[in-house]
Amino acid sequence: MERYKLLKNEATADIAFIAYGRTLNELFRNIAIAVSNVMILNVRKEGNKRISFKLKAENLDYLVVDFINKIIFYKDYKNLLVTDAKIEIDKKFNLQCTAVAEKLEKLKDRFLADVKAATLHDLEVKKQKGLIRCKIVLDV
Amino acid sequence: MEVKEIRNSLKEVDKNTWESKNVGNVPIKLYANKNLLKKMEDDVFKQAANAAFLPGILKFSYLFSDAHIGYGVPVGWAGAFDLDEGIISPGAIGFDINCGMRLIKTNLTLKEVKPKIKELIDTLFKMIPAGVGSNSPQMLTNLKNLSKSDLKEITEEGVDWAIRRGYATEKDKERIEEQGKVKSADFSEISEEAFKRGKKQLGTLGSGNHYLEIQVINKDFNKEIANSLDLDVMKEQVVIMFHTGSRGFGHQIASDYIKKFLDYSSKNGITLKDRQLAYAPFNSEEGQAYFKAMSCGINFAFVNRQIITYQIREAFKSTFKKTEKDLGLDVVYDVSHNTAKVEEYTLENKKRNVIIHRKGATRSFGPGNKELKGILKRIGQPVIVGGSMETGSYLCIGTKKAEEESFGTTLHGSGRTMSRVAARSSIKADKLIEGMKEKGIYIKANSITGLTEEGGLAYKDINEVVDSMDKAGISLKVLSLRPIGNIKG
Numbered sequence: 001m002e003r004y005k006l007l008k009n010e011a012t013a014d015i016a017f018i019a020y021g022r023t024l025n026e027l028f029r030n031i032a033i034a035v036s037n038v039m040i041l042n043v044r045k046e047g048n049k050r051i052s053f054k055l056k057a058e059n060l061d062y063l064v065v066d067f068i069n070k071i072i073f074y075k076d077y078k079n080l081l082v083t084d085a086k087i088e089i090d091k092k093f094n095l096q097c098t099a100v101a102e103k104l105e106k107l108k109d110r111f112l113a114d115v116k117a118a119t120l121h122d123l124e125v126k127k128q129k130g131l132i133r134c135k136i137v138l139d140v
Numbered sequence: 141m142e143v144k145e146i147r148n149s150l151k152e153v154d155k156n157t158w159e160s161k162n163v164g165n166v167p168i169k170l171y172a173n174k175n176l177l178k179k180m181e182d183d184v185f186k187q188a189a190n191a192a193f194l195p196g197i198l199k200f201s202y203l204f205s206d207a208h209i210g211y212g213v214p215v216g217w218a219g220a221f222d223l224d225e226g227i228i229s230p231g232a233i234g235f236d237i238n239c240g241m242r243l244i245k246t247n248l249t250l251k252e253v254k255p256k257i258k259e260l261i262d263t264l265f266k267m268i269p270a271g272v273g274s275n276s277p278q279m280l281t282n283l284k285n286l287s288k289s290d291l292k293e294i295t296e297e298g299v300d301w302a303i304r305r306g307y308a309t310e311k312d313k314e315r316i317e318e319q320g321k322v323k324s325a326d327f328s329e330i331s332e333e334a335f336k337r338g339k340k341q342l343g344t345l346g347s348g349n350h351y352l353e354i355q356v357i358n359k360d361f362n363k364e365i366a367n368s369l370d371l372d373v374m375k376e377q378v379v380i381m382f383h384t385g386s387r388g389f390g391h392q393i394a395s396d397y398i399k400k401f402l403d404y405s406s407k408n409g410i411t412l413k414d415r416q417l418a419y420a421p422f423n424s425e426e427g428q429a430y431f432k433a434m435s436c437g438i439n440f441a442f443v444n445r446q447i448i449t450y451q452i453r454e455a456f457k458s459t460f461k462k463t464e465k466d467l468g469l470d471v472v473y474d475v476s477h478n479t480a481k482v483e484e485y486t487l488e489n490k491k492r493n494v495i496i497h498r499k500g501a502t503r504s505f506g507p508g509n510k511e512l513k514g515i516l517k518r519i520g521q522p523v524i525v526g527g528s529m530e531t532g533s534y535l536c537i538g539t540k541k542a543e544e545e546s547f548g549t550t551l552h553g554s555g556r557t558m559s560r561v562a563a564r565s566s567i568k569a570d571k572l573i574e575g576m577k578e579k580g581i582y583i584k585a586n587s588i589t590g591l592t593e594e595g596g597l598a599y600k601d602i603n604e605v606v607d608s609m610d611k612a613g614i615s616l617k618v619l620s621l622r623p624i625g626n627i628k629g
Contacts, residue, residue, distance in 0.1 A: 006561040007559070007561060008559060008561045008562040008565070009559065009562065010559060011209070011211075011559055011560075012181070012208045012209045012215075012556045012557070012558070012559055013208060013209070013210065013215055013349075013556050013559075013560075014211070014559075014560070015559070015560050015561060016559070016561075039272050040272065041587065041589055062399075062402070065399075066399075069395050072388075072391075073333055073336070073337060073392070075272065075273045076273050076336075076337040076340075076341065076387075076388035077333075077336040077337055077388075079273050079275065079340075081272075081273075104272060104273045107272075108271065108586060109586065109587070110587060111271040111272045111347065111586040111587045111590060111629065112272070112347075112587055112589055112590045112593075113272070113347050113348050113560065113590055113593065114271070114272045114273065114346055114347040114348060114629065116235045116236060116388075116391040117235045117391050117394060117395045118395075119211040119212075119235075119416055120211070120398070120414075120415040120416045121210075121211030121212065121414070121416045123415075137211055139211065139234075139235045139236075139391075140347075140348045140560065
């Protein structure tokens with residue numbers, strides 16, 4: 001199973017991707033990895049910084065947006081890029097994230113595009129062929 | 141109404157000016173030549189139609205020649221709303237509040253700059269942080285980690301703060317849209333997250349389509365206006381153009397209020413055609429809170445561009461070993477793209493205030509407008525149109541016709557034709573760099589892959605886009621400008 005796929009023919013000014021997961025926890029981990037790879041070239045699990053946060057949303061779509069916006073927040077506020085994440089989501093859309101992160105300074109020669117925000121444009125989370133897939137457009 | 145039906149209903153009512161049937165509360169009005177209209181994506185019309193359904197929208201849902209798909213509304217769109225019946229929507233403004241362009245003139249010629257272009261660009265690259273999550277310039281120690289009270293002053297006072305701190309002059313202020321400050325800013329409406337994202341980012345360029353360019357005046361279309369702005373093609377005069385906005389501070393304000401407005405919609409039983417177009421009535425408590433917060437974002441961006449101007453002046457002084465006066469580094473103009481502002485227009489023979497949303501669109505005031513100061517009162521407001529890093533840019537001038545027809549609004553750039561992901565695979569980095577080298581453009585960027593996203597192929601033809609608006613009489617060509625050096629994040 002691929003973690004995510006960047007979409008060529010969508011979002012003229014921005015960047016769209018579809019992330020996949022067998023579970024919601026895996027889907028959100030792959031969303032985090034996709035977002036980081038939009039910003040930095042060839043991100044792998046790297047860095048020794050740790051970030052932990054909790055979120056709650058009224059539905060899955062809003063949880064995706066809040067989750068990505070939190071990753072972007074740490075990028076600007078702490079200059080940390082999430083490179084991998086362990087996610088736990090319960091049935092009431094409570095999310096707990098423990099992430100591995102790297103200082104942006106160390107990734108400087110691999111900068112691609114700064115992500116400003118996650119958008120709700122064409123946002124879709126659905127089950128397909130045993131996988132959960134999430135399509136989202138990032139404003140860059 | 142289906143997109144095909146909207147497209148088929150478009151009638152050319154004037155040169156490069158098209159009007160559709162009523163698609164909601166108002167019709168769509170588009171400014172473009174036939175070729176650009178033909179190539180425009182269907183979703184541009186779908187999004188403009190969604191906007192036409194918003195409450196209180198006046199006259200038209202406007203599209204300009206650079207329009208392409210956005211989120212909520214297209215980029216290259218504008219809509220004016222009644223203050224009492226109308227709304228305010230972050231999705232119709234954009235995440236990068238007051239993303240905008242600034243043009244600075246120099247007294248230097250191509251002959252003087254060309255031998256030093258590498259040194260100049262390298263110095264600028266060191267002094268103006270660019271790229272993912274970049275922080276304020278190291279040398280400006282008092283900007284490195286701003287406190288809440290600092291950021292309150294900056295976002296409520298705008299460029300007046302920069303004047304007090306020695307980063308700007310009164311002369312600069314006269315050449316900035318709104319004189320560098322919207323009065324509606326109120327920092328108490330800003331979230332803790334927005335403060336934390338913004339406190340280290342003043343004086344930074346960002347990435348994506350944000351850039352700084354050293355350019356040469358290429359061709360003039362209106363010598364009289366160019367000369368009034370101290371610009372002259374005959375001298376092969378060098379200018380500086382850059383594009384940036386309110387950085388993480390503005391992005392967070394937009395994210396915060398989209399969330400609040402979705403909540404508002406759900407509580408008030410509002411059915412949205414697109415969730416990205418969540419809104420609140422302009423005069424509601426929620427609408428006013430966003431207006432005040434968004435105004436802080438506008439002022440932050442004005443100050444951001446002012447700090448970058450300060451750094452540009454320092455870089456030129458150190459590279460050319462001349463005084464600021466000898467270098468003649470004066471601001472030609474600073475225009476905003478993503479804003480909502482209260483402006484006065486004549487509607488049905490009555491003067492009336494409206495809340496005009498511009499997303500990827502520029503104000504285009506004509507001669508005599510009361511908002512313009514000094515020489516601009518006579519010639520009109522400069523409109524700076526940024527092109528791709530390969531193909532060059534334009535300086536245009538606003539018109540009375542724009543004030544009468546399009547709520548004083550025109551295009552903002554060349555407009556994209558290709559997604560960033562498609563550009564990464566269609567544009568080869570080595571060919572792009574080689575091509576730019578052949579054209580005499582020296583480029584400095586953090587990442588080569590990031591650079592390919594901004595290649596000329598990813599954009600519409602700037603000449604065609606600018607010509608369309610010129611022939612429609614909404615913004616008129618003054619000068620074309622070609623790049624000789626470029627910084628990308």
